[in-house]
Amino acid sequence: MIIVMKTACQESDVAEVMLRLDRSGLKGHLSTGVERTVIGVVGVISAVPDLRERLELMPGVEEVIRISRPFKLSSREFKREDTVIRVGDVSIGGDQLVVMAGPCAAETREQVMSTARIARAAGASILRGGAFKPSTSPYSFRGLGEDGLKILAEAREETGLPLITEVLTPEDVELVVRYADILQVGARNMQNFILLDEVGRANKPVMLKRGMSATIEEWLLAVEYILSQGNRQVILCERGIRTFENYTRNTMDISAIPIIDKLSHLPIIADPSHGTGKWYLVAPMALAAVAAGADGLMVEVHPNPDTALKDGAQSLTFEHFQELMKQIAPVAAAVGRTMAGKRA
Numbered sequence: 001m002i003i004v005m006k007t008a009c010q011e012s013d014v015a016e017v018m019l020r021l022d023r024s025g026l027k028g029h030l031s032t033g034v035e036r037t038v039i040g041v042v043g044v045i046s047a048v049p050d051l052r053e054r055l056e057l058m059p060g061v062e063e064v065i066r067i068s069r070p071f072k073l074s075s076r077e078f079k080r081e082d083t084v085i086r087v088g089d090v091s092i093g094g095d096q097l098v099v100m101a102g103p104c105a106a107e108t109r110e111q112v113m114s115t116a117r118i119a120r121a122a123g124a125s126i127l128r129g130g131a132f133k134p135s136t137s138p139y140s141f142r143g144l145g146e147d148g149l150k151i152l153a154e155a156r157e158e159t160g161l162p163l164i165t166e167v168l169t170p171e172d173v174e175l176v177v178r179y180a181d182i183l184q185v186g187a188r189n190m191q192n193f194i195l196l197d198e199v200g201r202a203n204k205p206v207m208l209k210r211g212m213s214a215t216i217e218e219w220l221l222a223v224e225y226i227l228s229q230g231n232r233q234v235i236l237c238e239r240g241i242r243t244f245e246n247y248t249r250n251t252m253d254i255s256a257i258p259i260i261d262k263l264s265h266l267p268i269i270a271d272p273s274h275g276t277g278k279w280y281l282v283a284p285m286a287l288a289a290v291a292a293g294a295d296g297l298m299v300e301v302h303p304n305p306d307t308a309l310k311d312g313a314q315s316l317t318f319e320h321f322q323e324l325m326k327q328i329a330p331v332a333a334a335v336g337r338t339m340a341g342k343r344a
């Protein structure tokens with residue numbers, strides 16, 4: 001349910017409505033837009049008799065609208081304007097196209113530093129890299145942990161690129177927050193509700209990747225966990241889903257990009273590296289994602305993909321990444337976006 005306030009309402013009217021919701025065992029989330037102020041109501045609304053009718057009688061209330069969709073705070077009904085998230089000099093979700101690039105996992109200082117330098121010079125605006133790696137097999141590389149975070153933070157200092165890195169467990173949030181500019185919640189954790197609650201309480205933007213078997217509705221409901229804890233800085237990331245097709249690692253769901261744009265005010269990033277699993281499919285899917293309206297890309301880059309400890313098959317060499325960045329600019333321009341990063 002959302003409560004649309006009158007344009008001329010008083011602050012005290014809003015406070016009264018919030019108080020009424022609180023007393024009814026519900027929670028109000030305020031969205032102050034350019035055109036209108038709305039209050040999103042979450043909780044068991046059906047348990048409060050005549051709630052809608054009563055709220056409509058309160059001073060300052062224009063109307064009360066039921067949201068039929070199960071997700072609320074992420075919906076366009078709650079907030080019409082796009083959410084734009086500022087990280088350093090970069091804006092995610094506005095007119096810029098943001099490229100997040102870096103290795104799947106931090107392996108060595110040299111590997112991270114050289115990749116970060118190339119990424120920045122080619123026009124990337126955010127550095128990616130994992131220190132805590134989710135792994136399908138317990139025998140493959142699981143990341144350097146805090147040592148990896150230190151290396152990534154050093155690369156951030158040198159290049160000035162903000163850092164996005166994955167947090168795997170609720171217990172690690174406090175540690176990862178100290179190093180990261182954006183917290184990544186991976187596909188395998190999309191429905192780890194305890195972790196979602198925890199990052200929802202963090203004072204850092206969060207990028208939530210789509211679970212490999214998640215519907216768009218399940219994904220947006222997972223986002224609600226973060227938003228309803230008070231963290232409004234959430235980015236979505238389409239990274240491919242499981243289908244019967246096994247030529248590719250995952251099937252990149254390009255249609256999810258315009259669907260998210262229609263349903264939600266949150267920014268949407270595309271990850272063609274995990275979305276395909278094959279390096280030579282990364283560029284075509286990256287261009288398709290930009291054309292489809294993505295706010296940005298996440299791309300894995302490695303100095304020597306053939307010796308990478310993780311995801312080598314889908315990692316771009318420096319040369320291929322530089323080539324991709326040149327191809328992206330005209331496609332971005334064609335859909336009215338400017339590149340967030342500057343090519344050196």
Ligand code: PEP
Pocket residue numbers: 104130134185186187188209239274
């Ligand atoms: C990653 O970004 O390296 C990663 C593990 O992604 P996903 O959670 O999409 O598999």
Ligand code: MN
Pocket residue numbers: 104105274300310311
């Ligand atoms: Mn990876």
